[in-house]
Amino acid sequence: MAEADPQEDLKRRALEYHARAPAGKLSVIPSKPCISQEDLSLAYTPGVAAPVREIAADPDKAYDYTAKGNLVAVVSNGTAVLGLGNVGPLAGKPVMEGKALLFKRFADIDAFDIEVQARDAEHFIDVVAAIAPGFGGINLEDIAAPVCFQVEEALQTRLEIPVFHDDQHGTAVIVAAALRNALELQGKELGRVKVAIVGAGAAGLAIARMLRTLGVTEVFLSDLHGVLHSGRADLSAWHQPFAVAPQDWDLAAMLRGADVVIGVSVRGAIPEAALSTLASKPVIFALANPDPEVDPAVARRLCPDAIIATGRSDLPNQVNNVLGFPFLFRGALDCRARRINPPMLLAAVDALARLAREPVPDMVRAAYGLTATQGLAFGPEYIIPKPLDPRLRQWVSGAVTVAARESGVARR
Template identity: 70%
Template sequence: MNQDFASAALRYHAEPRPGKISVQSSKPCATQGDLSLAYTPGVAEPVRAIAAEPDAAYRYTSKGNLVAVISNGTAVLGLGNVGPLAGKPVMEGKAVLFKRFADIDVFDIEVEARDADHFIDVVSAIAPTFGGINLEDIAAPDCFRIENTLRERLDIPVFHDDQHGTAVIIAAALLNALELVDKRLEAVRIVCLGAGAAGLASMRMLRTLGARDITLVDKDGVLYAGRPDLNDYSRPFAVDTAARRLADVLPGADVFIGVSAANALPPELLAQMADRPIVFALANPDPEITPAAARAVRPDVIMATGRSDYPNQVNNVLGFPFIFRGALDAQARTINDAMLSAAVQALAQLAHEPVPAEVLRAYNVDALSFGPDYIIPKPLDPRLLERVSGAVARAAVDSGVARR
């Protein structure tokens, strides 16, 4: 990152008012009458209503459109365990995206938690305030247990975006890429480099959708059956193989998905993949391999990265605002696999449709159409709100987790 950009980023966050979010009243408070309704004595009426029927909170308070973005700061962006306070700019940024893309209000909450159990207790204690919980930047494997336990305890959606948001976008983009190369998810061989939260959740999603042949590789090599350092979350992905390195498993593979580190995919290995390979190099800010380097050895490759300056950006902003919008609109008790699968299908389908002129203008391009350089919608496509949120809300109703 150059010094000019770093300075501009600091000014952006500091001026003219520190931070990126603020709280504004949604009701008038200009007269004595307004005061009597906003607080005492008028506020007693919704208190009585909610005491009699807790779900009335969705009618009389902001609960139904309020999400908590919560982190302990143990895995912030690519910066690692910088702590909850240093992670606050990221959580505020997430709040901005929720509001910009789905008109959802957010309180960012940074928790100085001693351990996973302490964190779980804190979040459980404050959960009545919110219509949903977005867990963010929590290191594996604690993130898995934290989410699973909170889902069991709470009757509102709990969603770890680093897991499921990433998984939804990867799955939608991959379904479309496979369509272009005339391959089926059930028949392809997939290699995923990176076995943290994003990698495990994405492979779990692909299994749900029908993938059968998946090999995961982490910094210590292939996740093989009997490997002694695997945990309860990675062990189900261990495969019975003598292969131990990425170089042992990538030759002949149809799909490479990288959620690991810069330059982790050597061009000579990509050259050994199957015909019409699909490569999702999603490490940020620098991918496992750049599109230019990939195409130099495999002109037939379909590429996606996590960056906005390359085609096919796999970015969570395509998912979490709209998934939560649908869940909140349905007053869902959870976000389940049916809702996530609905989001995948809605995203994949939207990329097949004509792109509105306003999207072309926003990205300064003359045309976009379904093909190797357009396998996933652009984040600024206004149709995402209706299509993805609507699909998620319908799935919540159909799967029996909606309050309305």
């Protein structure tokens, strides 16, 4: 009998999961009773006129009388969905529903997924700005670069609620926290390492920007067309500040002597032959999902002194955005922040890095099927907290709220 194909089995189970009635992953559940005539008169006419008049007189009252303060829109045009590319807004809907599910599961935030069939960036911006009044925050998702940069910047300027592109900043926060811990374990300092980022899309540029903020001076990037340098005429305004490599560099030269390699690209983007040219005790983050840029087992064999992280849940050191975006928004919503700004992102980085050094409760070990003597102690195979750690909300959201207040963007 032929062995079952694991990929086909996963596909079958995933389709069954999504098709099970009711189809999809979301439903709307009323938060107030509506079982009597009195309930109906309060929920709708004539009683609903009272909060309408209050909000008309003072828009901030919407936070008191509606769900706005705990409601996030997960918005996408479907142009860069996971590793599947430009599949369109409708095909991207399962991912957006999944994002909304994670908001609720990890931070008790209600989220609506909104898929936009937009003509261009300006149309997309106008649509999101038009629906924004009903939400406490906007999570931009799976929008291809460089349009994602244009969209986020325009909406942050126009709106007085947090607008956050998770593929950029969520990824950057988690990578920075994990890297800070990994470098300490390797006996290296952020300000004295060479970082090579393979992939110069939304995530790659945001990671580079975050690392510069943290004091990394040697950050180099590459994309499908080669290493970013000043001689390239095909770079956008967002790429140009990072085009600092020598013009004669190829990917092998960029990787040679690197202390840190971060892959935010596709399977095979980090050549195995380059691993032997890395600095001693390197840090290798191969984050493409489900197939990393280089096989972690091969990386371990060729670089036995490396600290390795991936985006996979079945391997140590999972760099997963669910460690960031729910708790960033939770902290921002709790203080009614006008935006999620750099001090709030840095606070999240610090909180995640520090939490990984704390003793891990038995309930977290149990969630991952581990005993008290199995792993999950700060070290080369535990540099970042696990997504099911219940302390994340207190640590990360709390730090974000404090940073929002101290930086002047909190309304309360």
